[in-house]
Amino acid sequence: MIIVMHSQVSGEERDLLTALLCQVTGDQRSITATKMHEHEVIVLDDSQLDAQAYRAISQQRAVERVVQVHTPYKLVSRAFKAERSSIRVNRGESGQAVIIGGATATPVVMAGPCAVESREQLLTTARAVKAAGAQILRGGAFKPRTSPYQFQGLGVEGLRLLAEARQITGLPVITEVMEPDMVETVAEYADILQIGSRNMQNFPLLLAAGRNSFQRPVMLKRGLSATIDEWLLAAEYIMGAGNPDVILCERGVRSFDTSTRNLLDLSCVPLLRELTHLPVIVDPSHGTGRRELVPTMSRAGIAAGADGLILEVHPDPNKALCDGKQSITPEQLRSVVHETRLMNHVLMGHAFLANEPSTLQKVV
Numbered sequence: 001m002i003i004v005m006h007s008q009v010s011g012e013e014r015d016l017l018t019a020l021l022c023q024v025t026g027d028q029r030s031i032t033a034t035k036m037h038e039h040e041v042i043v044l045d046d047s048q049l050d051a052q053a054y055r056a057i058s059q060q061r062a063v064e065r066v067v068q069v070h071t072p073y074k075l076v077s078r079a080f081k082a083e084r085s086s087i088r089v090n091r092g093e094s095g096q097a098v099i100i101g102g103a104t105a106t107p108v109v110m111a112g113p114c115a116v117e118s119r120e121q122l123l124t125t126a127r128a129v130k131a132a133g134a135q136i137l138r139g140g141a142f143k144p145r146t147s148p149y150q151f152q153g154l155g156v157e158g159l160r161l162l163a164e165a166r167q168i169t170g171l172p173v174i175t176e177v178m179e180p181d182m183v184e185t186v187a188e189y190a191d192i193l194q195i196g197s198r199n200m201q202n203f204p205l206l207l208a209a210g211r212n213s214f215q216r217p218v219m220l221k222r223g224l225s226a227t228i229d230e231w232l233l234a235a236e237y238i239m240g241a242g243n244p245d246v247i248l249c250e251r252g253v254r255s256f257d258t259s260t261r262n263l264l265d266l267s268c269v270p271l272l273r274e275l276t277h278l279p280v281i282v283d284p285s286h287g288t289g290r291r292e293l294v295p296t297m298s299r300a301g302i303a304a305g306a307d308g309l310i311l312e313v314h315p316d317p318n319k320a321l322c323d324g325k326q327s328i329t330p331e332q333l334r335s336v337v338h339e340t341r342l343m344n345h346v347l348m349g350h351a352f353l354a355n356e357p358s359t360l361q362k363v364v
C-alpha cells in the first residue's frame with residue numbers, strides 16, 4: 001500500500017497518521033515518509049491489514065489517497081503512477097535541458113567511450129558525439145573490470161575530463177559510480193549517475209545514489225542475470241530513498257550462447273512500459289558485444305519503444321583500452337542517430353494513423 005499525504009500536511013496530522021500506522025502494523029521502524037515531488041508518501045507492507053485498518057488509514061486527515069499495489073515493487077509501478085515519468089537532465093551551464101522519457105519526448109542518444117582513456121581521446125570523441133547529433137556524453141571514469149589486471153579507469157581525473165568535455169560541447173555527462181562513498185564525488189561532476197550491472201543489487205550503493213545531495217538522476221543497468229522483478233525492486237530502493245528520477249537500462253543478460261556477449265532482451269522494453277512509469281534505455285553495445293550488430297539492434301530498440309540508446313563509440317575502436325570490439329566509429333554513430341530519428345518518425349506516424357484511421361484511408 002502507498003499512502004500519499006496531502007501536500008500541505010501539518011505536523012500534528014502527520015503525527016496522528018504515524019501513531020495509527022504504528023498501532024495497526026505493530027512496527028515502528030518501517031514507517032518512513034519519502035518526498036516524491038510535492039507529496040510525501042509512506043509505503044507499507046499491507047499483507048496483514050484488515051478492511052477496518054485500511055478504512056481508518058484512508059480517513060486520516062493527513063491522507064490524500066491510498067493506492068493498493070499488488071506487485072512487490074510499489075513506487076516504480078504503473079499502478080502507483082499511470083503516466084510515464086519524464087526526467088529532465090540539465091546542468092544549467094551551457095547546454096539545453098535534455099528530456100528522457102514521458103509521453104512526448106523524442107528518443108535520446110547517449111554516446112561516448114566505454115572508458116575515459118586520455119584527454120585527447122575523450123575530447124575527440126565528445127566533439128564527434130556532439131557533431132553526430134547525440135544529446136548526452138557517456139564515459140567511464142571508474143571501471144568495474146572482470147580482471148584486476150585490466151585498465152581500471154582514470155578515477156577522479158576521468159571525472160575532471162568529463163566535466164571539461166561538457167564545458168566544451170554543452171553535452172550533459174553520464175558516468176558510473178561503483179561505491180557508496182564515491183556517490184557525492186561522482187554526483188558533483190556528473191549529470192546522471194550510472195549504476196552498472198555488477199552493482200544492480202548493491203543495496204548500500206542504490207540507497208546512497210537515491211540520496212545524492214545533487215539530486216542527479218540515476219540510470220540503473222540490468223544485472224548480469226537479473227529478472228525483471230529483481231531489477232524493478234532495485235529501482236524501488238533508489239526511489240524509496242527519495243529520488244524519483246530513475247532510468248532503467250537493458251544491456252542484455254547472460255545466455256547459454258556465447259556468439260553474442262549477452263542476449264539483448266528487447267521484449268523487456270514493451271513489458272516494462274506496462275509495468276513501470278520509468279524511462280527505458282537500450283544498450284546494444286553491451287547487449288551484443290559486436291560492433292557490426294549495434295546499428296541494427298539500435299533500430300530494433302527504438303522500434304520496441306525504448307526512450308533512448310546508450311552506445312559505446314571510439315575514434316579508433318581497435319585501439320580502445322576497454323570494449324573496443326563493441327565500440328562503433330563516429331561515422332557509424334552519425335548514421336545510428338539519423339536512423340533513430342527516422343525510426344521515431346515511423347513510430348509517430350504509426351500512432352497518428354492508429355488514432356486517425358480516416359487519414360490512412362486517404363493515403364491508400
Ligand code: PEP
Pocket residue numbers: 114140144195196197198221251286
Ligand atoms: C559500461 O557501461 O561500460 C558497463 C560497464 O556496463 P555494464 O554495467 O552494463 O556491464
Ligand code: MN
Pocket residue numbers: 114115286312322323
Ligand atoms: Mn563498456
